[in-house]
Amino acid sequence: MYDTARAPVNWRMPLAFLGFLLLAILVLYAQTASDMVAIWSRSNAYSHGFVVPFITLWLIWRIRHTLAALQPRPSSSVWLLMLGAASLWLAGDLVAVNAATQFALVTLLVLSVPALLGWQVAATMAFPLGFLFFSVPIGDFMTPHLMEWTADFTVMALRLSGIPVYREGQQFVIPSGSWSVVEACSGIRYMMASVTVGALFAYLSYRSFIRRLLFICVAILVPLVANWLRAYLVVMIAHISGNEIGIGFDHIVAGWVFFGLVIFAMLFIGARWSEEWMPEPAPAEASSSSDGKSLKLDGGYSSLLATAVALVIVISPYPVLHVLAMGGNTVPVNLAVPQLQPGWxxxxxxxxxxxxxxxxxxxxxxxxxxxxxxxxxxxxxxxxxxxxxxxxxxxxxxxxxxxxxxxxxxxxxxxxxxxxxxxxxxxxxxxxxxxxxxxxxxxxxxxxxxxxxxxxxxxxxxxxxxxxxxxxxxxxxxxxxxxxxxxxxxxxxxxxxxxxxxxxxxxxxxxxxxxxxxxxxxxxxxxxx
Structure with missing residues (x-):
């Protein structure tokens, strides 16, 4: 019987080096990681980021028996991809784009797995590793479009209900009062939560790729439509009640309660077509040449070399930043204004x-x-x-x-x-x-x-x-x-x-x-x- 308390002998050295490399990346990019956690803390749309790393670890633990049957081998073909991720982080840091630096950080963490354990192991862990990208707080670029769609649907539904509406941009007026679609009404919070939960549910409930893909598409569409209906119902309830219900705190509570019921219904219906999940059978042990450009060194030397190269790659942006900082202009700004032209x-x-x-x-x-x-x-x-x-x-x-x-x-x-x-x-x-x-x-x-x-x-x-x-x-x-x-x-x-x-x-x-x-x-x- 497999002893879950100890890793197989052939895994101990690669896992030790992997743990060291992951820790080194988090230390080197601590500011980026800290900024990502700060966004999780202050934004309801991305607060799920706190649990994503733990879910990833749990998903990997579930397939530990399958992984134990594989032979971890470092792959040098990953180095170029890691260099690309480090370059993306450098480019993002040069112009202070959080989305780029945070995406690059998670990419470096994910690529560390094939770099030290090989592509075969990484492929077996594909969804758990991919799920880690849900921790990256990207999605604000969709907010203006979501606000526009919410306003379009709400105004259309109100007119179909027989209520006259005068609209100008994201503001509209009905006989009982005026309303405005702001960022909180965009539904971005609902969409982020729904897609994250939907992807996890699809992975755990289905084995068919088509079913998984269809359910993820449903998880994207459902919060969109649900948010439109929520906005319409809030305005209607306030209109019918003479603005006594549906505004202020009632507005917020009603939104989350309605969204919770919709997501529960989505998961309940989706569970009717669930398939029994089971780990895929462990593939036969691959030869030393079956993992792309696997390193041919024996024992811990290959892991040591792979770790050393990976460390050089993840450190590489910092000397570049140091050199560029030497050319920066540190003189206090004395802002000149345009010279007046004749007649002005x-x-x-x-x-x-x-x-x-x-x-x-x-x-x-x-x-x-x-x-x-x-x-x-x-x-x-x-x-x-x-x-x-x-x-x-x-x-x-x-x-x-x-x-x-x-x-x-x-x-x-x-x-x-x-x-x-x-x-x-x-x-x-x-x-x-x-x-x-x-x-x-x-x-x-x-x-x-x-x-x-x-x-x-x-x-x-x-x-x-x-x-x-x-x-x-x-x-x-x-x-x-x-x-x-x-x-x-x-x-x-x-x-x-x-x-x-x-x-x-x-x-x-x-x-x-x-x-x-x-x-x-x-x-x-x-x-x-």
């Missing part, structure tokens, strides 16, 4: 009681301008230097308004093709509406353009700004960058389309006059070429 002057007041939300900039300038025909334009510059994971140019925390802003609402936007200092730019443009007057047409509205300046280039793409920032650091030019926001009020005396066209013309005129001066001011601020 500094306005006594800003063109609206608003400013964008930016986190930890190195310097900020917010100026109002008055044009020759009475045009009013505001420009907000947020400059960044010596960026890190808290103070960074491209961040979800840098936005035009807060998600729960009580004074301003952001309406759906589009893109506008412009030229800035001779550089073509597709600028992101949105309309902001003041909340004080509800959805009234007399509430103040602002036409807003927003883009980045990085490495002497203008771009409105978050991804391109990150790439330009990484290239700037790699070429020794530092990590300086800026957010540029240009805005002007909409004329309330004009029809909506006419007011937006007029505002666009005002911003174009200002940018045509000051584009070169803006670029010169940003270069002057950077202070070196």
């Amino acid at each position: 002057q500094i306005a006594a007041l800003l063109p609206g009681n608003w400013e964008p939300v930016v986190q930890f900039p190195s310097a900020v300038a917010h100026t109002g301008y008055l044009g020759p025909q009475g045009q009013v334009v505001g420009m907000h510059l947020s400059y960044y230097r010596q960026q890190d994971y808290q103070r960074k140019l491209v961040s979800s925390g840098n936005r035009l308004i807060k998600s729960d802003d009580e004074h301003w609402a952001q309406l759906p936007g589009n893109r506008e093709g412009v030229t800035v200092a001779g550089q073509p730019l597709s600028v992101a443009t949105v309309t902001l509406r003041q909340q004080g007057a509800g959805l009234s047409s007399i509430s103040q509205r602002l036409q807003v353009w927003r883009w980045y300046w990085v490495n002497d280039r203008f771009t409105s793409s978050d991804a391109m700004a990150k790439i330009l920032g990484a290239l700037s650091r790699l070429t020794g030019r530092g990590d300086d960058g800026a957010i540029v926001v240009l805005y002007t009020p909409l004329n309330s005396q004009l029809l909506e389309a006419e007011a937006r066209a007029s505002a666009t013309a005002v911003l174009r005129d200002f940018l045509q006059a000051h584009g070169g001066a803006l670029e010169a001011a940003l270069r002057q601020t950077r202070g070196r070429d």
Whole structure:
């Protein structure tokens, strides 16, 4: 009978080296691991990350008998993949992208298994190792789309119910009151929990790949539809009860209770087609050449060599970072503002009681301008230097308004093709509406353009700004960058389309006059070429 208290002799040395390598990776990338745990702690959408490592270990323990029959052999073919993961971490750290560094960390942990135990062992542990990626808090990029879909369904369902609705962006008004679809209404929390539980349930309940895949697809669709129904029911209950039920704490409790019932029903129905789970039979012991490029050394020497090479790979990003840090600009930022062009002057007041939300900039300038025909334009510059994971140019925390802003609402936007200092730019443009007057047409509205300046280039793409920032650091030019926001009020005396066209013309005129001066001011601020 197999003794579960002790590992087979041929496993003891490889397991010892594997444990050492995993510990070394966690120590070397402790800050990345700590940031991931911090996200688990503060975000309900990713709190399941605390249990994912323990579930992974439990899943591996369940197949220990199958694994014991295999012969662990280090595989050198994994080294290139580990180097790619380490490079991904380096690229993510250069531009402070948590998703990239955290994904790379988990990838290094997973690849350590085939690196020291071989591909045959890793293939047997494929799902447990893959399940570990559920600990990576990735998914916030879906939130705007989920919010839009929730608003679309809720408004459609209300109209089908005979309730008149006036919608503008993510805000809508019905006879009993006004509502807004915010980030908490997106359903991202429900989806993350459902997909994680659904994948685990599919693995444990089915042996057929098709059934597993179908159930995971159901686990993705169910929280989507459930969240839409939840939002609709909350609004309906509040409407019918005269806003006595379904708001505030009732809103939150009802959401989780409804979601819990839906997930329970999904698992209950899915269990009707469950298949008895059993470990797959252990494959016959492979020859030394059956595991790809397995190391041919005997005993612990092959494990020692594989561990040493893996350690060199996981350490490799740090010397690169040290060299790049030596070329960073540490001089305090003295933010220059664009020189006034003929016909324009500094306005006594800003063109609206608003400013964008930016986190930890190195310097900020917010100026109002008055044009020759009475045009009013505001420009907000947020400059960044010596960026890190808290103070960074491209961040979800840098936005035009807060998600729960009580004074301003952001309406759906589009893109506008412009030229800035001779550089073509597709600028992101949105309309902001003041909340004080509800959805009234007399509430103040602002036409807003927003883009980045990085490495002497203008771009409105978050991804391109990150790439330009990484290239700037790699070429020794530092990590300086800026957010540029240009805005002007909409004329309330004009029809909506006419007011937006007029505002666009005002911003174009200002940018045509000051584009070169803006670029010169940003270069002057950077202070070196």
